[in-house]
Amino acid sequence: MFEKVLIANRGEIALRVHRACREMGIETVAVHSTADSDAMHVRLADESVCIGPPASRDSYLNMQAILSAARISGADAIHPGVGFLSENAAFAEMVEEHGYVFIGPTPEHIRLMGDKIAAKEAIQELGLSVVPGSDGPVTDDAEAARIAQDIGYPVLVKAAAGGGGRGMKVAEAPDELPDVLAHCRNEAAASFGDDAVYIEKYLGHPRHIEIQLLGDGAGKVLHFGERDCSIQRRHQKVIEEAPSPALDVATRAEIGARAAEAVGKISYRGAGTIEFLYEDGDFHFIEMNTRLQVEHPISEMISGIDLVREQIKIAAGEPMTLSQSDIVLSGHAIECRVVAEHPDTFAPSPGKVTEYHAPGGLGVRVDSQLYSGYAVPPHYDSLVSKLVVHADSRAECIMRLNRALDEYVIGGIETTIPLHQRLILEQDFLNGDYDIHWLETYLGL
Numbered sequence: 001m002f003e004k005v006l007i008a009n010r011g012e013i014a015l016r017v018h019r020a021c022r023e024m025g026i027e028t029v030a031v032h033s034t035a036d037s038d039a040m041h042v043r044l045a046d047e048s049v050c051i052g053p054p055a056s057r058d059s060y061l062n063m064q065a066i067l068s069a070a071r072i073s074g075a076d077a078i079h080p081g082v083g084f085l086s087e088n089a090a091f092a093e094m095v096e097e098h099g100y101v102f103i104g105p106t107p108e109h110i111r112l113m114g115d116k117i118a119a120k121e122a123i124q125e126l127g128l129s130v131v132p133g134s135d136g137p138v139t140d141d142a143e144a145a146r147i148a149q150d151i152g153y154p155v156l157v158k159a160a161a162g163g164g165g166r167g168m169k170v171a172e173a174p175d176e177l178p179d180v181l182a183h184c185r186n187e188a189a190a191s192f193g194d195d196a197v198y199i200e201k202y203l204g205h206p207r208h209i210e211i212q213l214l215g216d217g218a219g220k221v222l223h224f225g226e227r228d229c230s231i232q233r234r235h236q237k238v239i240e241e242a243p244s245p246a247l248d249v250a251t252r253a254e255i256g257a258r259a260a261e262a263v264g265k266i267s268y269r270g271a272g273t274i275e276f277l278y279e280d281g282d283f284h285f286i287e288m289n290t291r292l293q294v295e296h297p298i299s300e301m302i303s304g305i306d307l308v309r310e311q312i313k314i315a316a317g318e319p320m321t322l323s324q325s326d327i328v329l330s331g332h333a334i335e336c337r338v339v340a341e342h343p344d345t346f347a348p349s350p351g352k353v354t355e356y357h358a359p360g361g362l363g364v365r366v367d368s369q370l371y372s373g374y375a376v377p378p379h380y381d382s383l384v385s386k387l388v389v390h391a392d393s394r395a396e397c398i399m400r401l402n403r404a405l406d407e408y409v410i411g412g413i414e415t416t417i418p419l420h421q422r423l424i425l426e427q428d429f430l431n432g433d434y435d436i437h438w439l440e441t442y443l444g445l
């Protein structure tokens with residue numbers, strides 16, 4: 001097993017990885033920008049190294065600085081967390097070339113799934129169906145128009161290298177398509193350095209359902225059931241729950257087994273997630289994330305398995321002793337992503353936390369970097385806390401979540417706690433009756 005792991009991330013996810021390491025007796029090295037000197041992940045780690053100024057490109061995305069930090073601290077392995085360099089195949093390669101273990105999949109698999117067009121092709125070959133759309137990138141507008149006509153409007157133009165809900169736009173009718181294509185190509189080139197775009201049918205009422213997977217790199221892949229992440233704003237997840245209120249036991253077992261079998265064929269290593277849009281009883285693959293997901297705790301809560309510990313064990317070359325029959329899902333879990341934004345306008349609200357009290361009690365888990373007196377820096381993602389609740393049934397889970405949200409005090413900054421309090425008591429949410437468009441309709445967007 002590793003003696004020392006460098007955590008190439010910040011915020012709650014750096015803490016999450018640190019906690020798993022600590023419980024495994026592994027020392028941790030935090031890296032941080034100058035804006036994060038007082039961050040909780042820096043305070044709790046055994047060692048910390050400043051890797052640059054606040055801008056992410058100069059610090060958390062600065063591969064050389066991170067590798068230097070690994071050298072200085074004598075780390076054995078690097079955990080990339082989520083976001084930042086976690087799906088950067090070149091970084092995974094560099095880590096390995098410098099003699100460290102990358103806690104994640106192989107660079108080849110990261111590269112394959114990072115190109116959404118290549119990923120769709122590969123996944124189809126592995127036996128799963130995809131959202132109907134163009135075969136490969138669309139470069140010619142006339143050809144794009146023909147494809148869109150065949151699929152039927154509305155269509156969604158997506159960046160091959162897109163992520164984080166960015167780089168996609170809907171064309172409702174043929175006359176909108178040229179502008180939408182130009183917009184997406186420009187945005188993709190500027191944000192992702194690759195202007196390749198493709199077309200998909202824009203589904204009218206799907207749910208976002210994703211399967212958590214864990215592979216040993218030798219063909220064995222386990223599935224941990226699904227997460228329903230349909231409560232979204234701007235294609236970004238706001239509330240996630242497991243299991244999905246829309247699936248029955250047989251459907252769950254079947255889609256889990258099919259997803260696991262597909263990536264087993266490529267001997268996938270580590271944690272990964274296959275994302276589907278589920279509409280009218282059919283699962284359509286949209287992408288695979290080759291890393292831990294922000295919402296992984298809900299799968300941990302219903303399975304009782306620490307996914308980060310499993311990631312670390314796999315990376316250290318320990319045989320995967322878990323088998324599918326060990327993964328027994330029990331009860332219900334919901335996660336609210338609490339962000340430092342105004343709950344009505346979504347205006348960013350960084351600044352000093354003047355008062356902090358986290359909820360507790362049975363079945364309540366808070367993954368957060370906040371503490372009283374901490375100043376949320378303005379430079380990064382606005383996620384400040386994940387409130388995760390587990391209970392025997394969905395109804396009890398919602399009651400517990402409501403109670404926990406009531407207890408949660410974060411003073412000095414605006415957060416979306418009031419929005420979560422409203423959402424979870426909406427009749428549609430109580431009924432489990434929502435799709436990916438529900439929240440935007442509710443918010444009048």
Ligand code: ADP
Pocket residue numbers: 131156162163164165166200201202203204208232235236275277286287436
């Ligand atoms: P990203 O990598 O940016 O997260 P995804 O491909 O995973 O992008 O899609 C994010 C979200 O965008 C999905 O959860 C869904 O809400 C919406 N979306 C993606 N593809 C489609 C589609 N073909 N039709 C309707 N909505 C879609």
